[in-house]
Amino acid sequence: MKNLLCAVIVSRGLDEMLRFCLKSFFESSVHLSEPVEVIVADNASPRPYNASSFADRRIRLLRFDGHKAFATACNKAVQESTSEYVLFLNNDVLLDQSSLLLMMQHGCNAGIGVTGSWLYFPDGRVQHRGVVFGRDDIGPYHLDRGRFLEPFCFVEDFQAVTGACMMVRRELFEQVGGFDESYAFGLEDIDFCLRVRQRGHRVVCVNAGRPIHFEALTPGRIELDVTSRQQFLERWRGKYTIDG
Amino acid sequence: MSRLMESVRWAEECIVVDMDSHDRTCEIARQYGATVLQAPVVQRIDGIRNDFLGCGRHEWILVLDADEYLAEDAEQIIHELLEQYKRSCDAFFIPRYNMIAGQIMRGSNWYPDQQIRLFRKGCVQWSDTTHKLPEVLTGQERLHTLEPPGCLHIHHENYNSVEQFIERQIQYALKDNYPANGFSFEDCVAKAYEEFNFRLDEKNDGELSFALATVMAWDKVIRGLIHWERLGRKESLSRAYSLPVTTIAGYPNYLLPEDVEELRNRIRRLETIPGVKKAERWLNAFGRRFPRTKNQLKRIRQYLKRTA
């Protein structure tokens, strides 16, 4: 029987964090009442993940000995999946019980192209609730990041959402050409969302319970971010509308 | 209470439904020979009437509130109405004079304020609301409207003062039911404006009309906020500004946000360009243009002296 949803988790080290991430994903998937699967892309973890340590048969492990760009790892993982929908999930995102159902209901099932979610820091401040674009060199940034804010509507339209928790129909992902592998780390998700928008599909951020995102736990991420950002701005500056 | 009892002493039967009064209400009622029945205290007072309509022995019922009364010729008019219309209708739509703070309101929104109060038993039912009209169960065609002038009226001494009016509106707003869906604060503010225009009738009711219209408009806004809280404060208030738009007093030399920005930019540049004398000259010119910025400029001069 074909799976409804496949979670793609690109992970490096942080074994225990990954375990909790998987646990929260499966707990949330109970409410979907349809089969789900997970593909964990082991992105050159110094100590490779042990397939047998994942007790669940729904988890498939892809091991990369050489470190891959996030985009490359995701694209390869999606090629291996057979589900109707794909959820890109960071290994430091703990979903809420109702998250998957709400994202499915208000997002993908409503004909939306890409569905993101409100994400919170452990202390309750907003980590992500949609990506907006500022003028000139400001470019894309998370709206209301770090503020204490409550959602006041279920669905809000944006030009992009974070790939830390992003649900998309696999067919659309392949149609648009997947993530752009020239991005080293970061902004490939925003690049993807803008391309989806150019095909007329909606990108929304859904109020999906209170999932937590610890953010940037993997060491070395920040340095790679800078080059990606420059690359993104070179390609897209003047081509996105200003909404923040 | 006495005035009400006096004006209906001709009725064949009189039932007073008491909602836990602690004054002489029940005593006065019994003095006039009325049957006093007890009712539980409820939030919304319309529906409770239904429970007692069946208690009377007669076919036709006249419902009045404790702050209402009838005119001297009410008995005669009612008998004539029943004679003429008892076959063709089951209820009468009776106009009401409302007296607020000692003034009888004649504006189009306070008058004729028709009420369904004289009806055949079993033909009328109220809902769980406050101050809403009941439903005529046998159909609207069976409701006969009395057209003023010259017809039967209910006399209603609504409120003794504007203060009491305000207090009562807030109480009704706090006790009302609010639906789970369809909240829009923008709509509430828009309705407030509509309500104001609807209630205003200075030609007929003068200054009091303006005061009451203001309170009724504010009532809509307050209800919106109560509704918002009852729904868990999750909805957006859509930045729907509900206060009147007005300007602050016009001093010609008020600092606009532009001016403050200009001041900040100049200070920043002054910090990089040497030459205190130039700064002094510029500050003096600015001070002459904006006399109210004396204090700010004093602080800047002190800063310049320190860093020179």
Added chain:
Amino acid sequence: MLYYFVPDTTIFGGIKVAYQFVDALNALGIMAVIASPGGRTADWFFSHAAVVDAEVVRDSFRPEDTAVFSLPHDYAALRKLPGQLVFHCQGTDPLIDPILANSSVQVLTCWRQATEYVQTHSVINPIEVGISITSSFFYAGVPKFENAVAYMPRRGGYLCDEVKRAYASKRYIAIDNICEAEVARIMQYSSIYLATAEHEWFGLPALEAMAAGCLVVSLPVLGGMEYLDDGVNCRIVKSQDFVGAVGELLQEQCAGLRFRMRQAAVATARRYTTGRMMQRLALLLDGPLSSWRKIV
């Protein structure tokens, strides 16, 4: 796909209306994007519409696609495309008559005056989609300076100069070549807005100023008369009476009139919120524009 062709990215009200229209369509589930030269976006107002290269779109246009435009000048090039052509009529003048003569063009109008023009000048039955004011213009309680007067020097600047000479004690703030958010901020704290652009089609700035609670003194406009009510929510005067009208408004005894006019202005502007426009559009998409729901 629905493509809304815009000529460029300069500061021109019609472009903002186009982007906001596409935003509304997107939110209602219609697949629509902006087609702009070189895929360049206008960056002087807020929008989240997606933008694609107009050249590329024209080359790959399919019969199932829909092309929308509002500048009459674009008609000549776009009429050659296969698929449905839609004219979003933001203003009326004889330049649009050739477009109206083509009965296969679907016409959407923003104002009642435009609807009437189309009905009298052609056999086309236009669909009135209305217009909306960006939410940042609506007055939200910032201190409003009685002496602040906002104006747009680019159009009818000479009238503003005359007013400045006559009433030098006021503070005049020019709104020229700045982004929408800044314009909104200035209008919010200004007391009066001078709408001096002659022969304006619809004068969206005047409506935006009303939303911000400004007293608007305006020259007569063609399309905006459906919301401008002289003496009630604004003043409409000819150019020779302009300075006099501003003076009248500034008199001491007119304080009550000024106050009432402000509230009336805000009440009028509330009819043009984004929410209302989306409601109207949703109804149209269930009715005369139901074919748009099938756009892929």
